Amino acid sequence: xxxxxxxxxxxxxxxxxxxxxxxxxxxxxxxxxxxxxxxxxxxxxxxxxxxxxxxxxxxxxxxxxxxxxxxxxxxxxxxxxxxxxxxxxxxxxxxxxxxxxxxxxxxxxxxxxxxxxxxxxxxxxxxxxxxxxxxxxxxxxxxxxxxxxxxxxxxxxxxxxxxxxxxxxxxxxxxxxxxxxxxxxxxxxxxxxxxxxxxxxxxxxxxxxxxxxxxxxxxxxxxxxxxxxxxxxxxxxxxxxxxxxxxxxxxxxxxxxxxxxxxxxxxxxxxxxxxxxxxxxxxxxxxxxxxxxxxxxxxxxxxxxxxxxxxxxxxxxxxxxxxxxxxxxxxxxxxxxxxxxxxxxxxxxxxxxxxxxxxxxxxxxxxxxxxxxxxxxxxxxxxxxxxxxxxxxxxxxxxxxxxxxxxxxxxxxxxxxxxxxxxxxxxxxxxxxxxxxxxxxxxxxxxxxxxxxxxxxxxxxxxxxxxxxxxxxxxxxxxxxxxxxxxxxxxxxxxxxxxxxxxxxxxxxxxxxxxxxxxxxxxxxxxxxxxxxxxxxxxxxxxxxxxxxxxxxxxxxxxxxxxxxxxxxxxxxxxxxxxxx
Numbered sequence: 258x259x260x261x262x263x264x265x266x267x268x269x270x271x272x273x274x275x276x277x278x279x280x281x282x283x284x285x286x287x288x289x290x291x292x293x294x295x296x297x298x299x300x301x302x303x304x305x306x307x308x309x310x311x312x313x314x315x316x317x318x319x320x321x322x323x324x325x326x327x328x329x330x331x332x333x334x335x336x337x338x339x340x341x342x343x344x345x346x347x348x349x350x351x352x353x354x355x356x357x358x359x360x361x362x363x364x365x366x367x368x369x370x371x372x373x374x375x376x377x378x379x380x381x382x383x384x385x386x387x388x389x390x391x392x393x394x395x396x397x398x399x400x401x402x403x404x405x406x407x408x409x410x411x412x413x414x415x416x417x418x419x420x421x422x423x424x425x426x427x428x429x430x431x432x433x434x435x436x437x438x439x440x441x442x443x444x445x446x447x448x449x450x451x452x453x454x455x456x457x458x459x460x461x462x463x464x465x466x467x468x469x470x471x472x473x474x475x476x477x478x479x480x481x482x483x484x485x486x487x488x489x490x491x492x493x494x495x496x497x498x499x500x501x502x503x504x505x506x507x508x509x510x511x512x513x514x515x516x517x518x519x520x521x522x523x524x525x526x527x528x529x530x531x532x533x534x535x536x537x538x539x540x541x542x543x544x545x546x547x548x549x550x551x552x553x554x555x556x557x558x559x560x561x562x563x564x565x566x567x568x569x570x571x572x573x574x575x576x577x578x579x580x581x582x583x584x585x586x587x588x589x590x591x592x593x594x595x596x597x598x599x600x601x602x603x604x605x606x607x608x609x610x611x612x613x614x615x616x617x618x619x620x621x622x623x624x625x626x627x628x629x630x631x632x633x634x635x636x637x638x639x640x641x642x643x644x645x646x647x648x649x650x651x652x653x654x655x656x657x658x659x660x661x662x663x664x665x666x667x668x669x670x671x672x673x674x675x676x677x678x679x680x681x682x683x684x685x686x687x688x689x690x691x692x693x694x695x696x697x698x699x700x701x702x703x704x705x706x707x708x709x710x711x712x713x714x715x716x717x718x719x720x721x722x723x724x725x726x727x728x729x730x731x732x733x734x735x736x737x738x739x740x741x742x743x744x745x746x747x748x749x750x751x752x753x754x755x756x757x758x759x760x761x762x763x764x765x766x767x768x769x770x771x772x773x774x775x776x777x778x779x780x781x782x783x784x785x786x787x788x789x790x791x792x793x794x795x796x797x798x799x800x801x802x803x804x805x806x807x808x809x810x811x812x813x814x815x816x817x818x819x820x821x822x823x824x825x826x827x828x829x830x831x832x833x834x835x836x837x838x
Contacts (some may be wrong), residue, residue, distance in 0.1 A: 304381075314377060315394035321349040322356070322373040326400035329358065330371040338371055351375075370401040405835035406638030407456045408625055409468045410596035413445060414646040414792075415562060416474040419583035421647075423793065423817040437647055437792060438583045440817045445578045448643075448824035453571050455832045463569070464620035469599040470565040470577050473592030474585030475653045476502040476524060480563025486610040488520045500524060501563075504655045504762055505591055510772040513779050515598040517606045525656040525731065566599055567608050567617045567624060586651040588764065590772040593644055593805070597780045600640040602627045629784040639835050642780055643827060644805065645790040647817075649798050650769035655762040656738050660727055667725035667745055668707075670695040674733055676725050679744040697722060698749045708749035715749070770801055777805035786811070786834060788827045793817055 325345030329338035342358040359372040374397035419438040449468060457466040471477060479487070484501035492499045502524035515521070565577045598604060602625050611617040626638040669675045669692075677693025694711035697718060707718045730736050730745075738761060747753025764772070777787055789802040790813045803812040811830070813823040 311394055315396060317349065318351060318354065318375060318377055318394065319396040319398070321346055321351055322375060322396055322398045323400070325358075326371045326373050326398045329360070330369050330400040330402045338369065342371060342373055370399065372399045373397065405456065405465070406626060407452065407466050407641065407831065407835060408600055408638050409452065409466070409641045409643065409831075410471055410599050411445065411449070411468060412471045412473065412592040412596040412642065412644045413441065413578075413581065414474075414587065414589070414592070414648070415472045415581050415583045415585075416587040416648065416651075417584050418587075418648050425818060435817075436583070437817045438581060440820050441645070441792070442578050442581065444820035444824045445645075446575050447821060448828050449571065449574050449578070451825065451828040452831065455828070456835065457569065463618070464622075467567050467569050467621050467624055468574055469567055469596070470574060471592055471596045471599070472562045472564070472581055473588060473595070474562070474583075475588045475591075475651065476585075477564065477588075477591050477595045478502055478562040480560060482611065482614070482616050483564050483566050483607070485614070486607040487515075487517050490520055490522045492523050492525075505594060505653075505764070506762075507768070507772060510590060510594060510775040511779060513597045513601045513776075513783055513785075514603050515595070515601075517604065522655075522658065525661055564595065564599075567611060567621055569618050569621055586653070587646065587648050588653040588769060589644070589646050589650050590764075590769045590776060591653060592646075593642070593773055593776050593780075596642050596644065597776055597785065600625050600642065600780075600785060601783075630782075639831070640783075640785045641831055642785055642787045643790070643824075644787065644802075645792065646798070646802070647792040647794055649795060649801075650766050650773065652766070653764040653769070657760055657762050660738075660760045661731065662728050663726060664724045665727045665730055665741075665746065666698055666700060667730075668697045668699055668722035669725055670697070670720065670722060673723040673725060674729055675723070676729065676734060676745075678734075696725075696745075698746070700749065710748065713748075773801060773805060781807060786831070788830070789813070790815065790820070790823050790827075792820060 322342075322345075325342040328334065328345060329341040334341065338360045339358045343352075343356065346352060346354060346356055354375045354377060356373055356375045360369065361372075362369045375395070377394045377396070415438070419441065420436050422434040422436055423440070425435045425440070452466060452468070457463070479501040481499075481501065484499075487503075489499075489501070489503060500523055503521040504524050509515070559582070561580050561582045565574065568574050568577075604625055605623070608617055608621065608624055612619060612622065623636055624638070625640070626636045628640065629637045631637070667676065671692065675692050676696060677690045679689060679693060689710070696710040698708040698710070699706055699722075700708070703715065705715045705717045707716050708714070709716050709718070730741055738757065742753040742756050742760070747756050750756075780787055787805060787807045788811045789806045791798055791802045793816055794802070794814070799812075799814060802814075803809050806812040813819075813826070815823045
């Protein structure tokens, strides 16, 4: 096949030379590149402008919905939260956005959460050059306001040592003294007032704050009102006023609950053994018995140690603290147990009963709320235990159930209620009357099986004998356990103290320390914030109280004169925690 000449070869020589020169000439090539770069720059700049416009609008949208959510979540505004949020968008010129605020609230208006999410589509000016006709911006926000519900159990030591005098002020020549209890009262009252000012101010919705005051010595007196909300056993003690202390056992301190559906055993003759020969026998005169709170002279029930549960009435709380009196021994574990129980959600039926009797404000419905550790809860509150003492655990006593009713082993020749009384002369001589001498004590397995109080010897007896029951000893005669053991049951074997250990429900020093640590641990495991105060307390109590507190700095080792400062610091800490939780 013949070779076809190139087009250039067909041109005249001059044209061919000109074409070759033009192909080799590089003049003007930069201009073409510059135009290409300029075009790219114009497109990029335009797209950047579109992005800036989009970011500016997204910022406007985000800021607007943030403000809208905060305003609509406020518990102080009374308008419909959704309407408030949409109005904010309209005022900002964003009414065209498709926004649907989601509002959720607590059952008792203790919190409100507002969620807003929007999606905005903005047309581009330069994007079409690249086929991008619009840009999309998304924004979302959530605002929540909580009133910071607070439930407080204020557990106050009213043992006898709170009557001790302490130096308040003055010179060496003229010192001014007061009692610890007198210094405690204004400090605790100021604490309660501060909590109302911070948590429940006058212009705030009601129901934010509830306070329970739990006075304690060797026992905790529920009082008629609170005792009626629980189920207490029959009272086997004498007198017309029912005792409202209940027995607590070691196992009770591993849980935060005192079950309102379970029958609680009333404390009976919660006195220590008569180590010092006081020879007291009648309930109202036994120095360690405070469960009936009778005035020794008038016999009138005073009620100063009764628990005040679930109150949001400042004046009522103030008066309760003002009327406290000091007496008895120290059972910090008992006070802590009841303080924690009144914070436990399972105590709601108790509050409901008190409310139905018009003893608790309807504003506190639903309390005690669930623990914050309950992640499924919609109603929660900050729960606080403030535990104050001026000493170490001492003792609490009661009488075990088998020795409250039924045959006592004592028998009488005269009748089932004929039991003589023993009088002791100034010289310590035991004076026995004829009825006392007619008594016998029967013990199976012992030979002879009867002890005669008339002859102070074991004998056989074949005549008629009437059983003396524990009910007769406690209710009819009003004897205390110590008196019965010293002059009746303990006489046949000369072992009153051994029998006392068998019959008494005892709780003493180290056992109480262990129980206090257990109940504090149980409370902290549920998220309860525990503050402890040791007032002029011995050094041996430091470890116990600091270990009970939520953290070391929540334990206040203070003098009586520093009580006001300690309570003020606790109030400030509670408020800080309430605002940050």
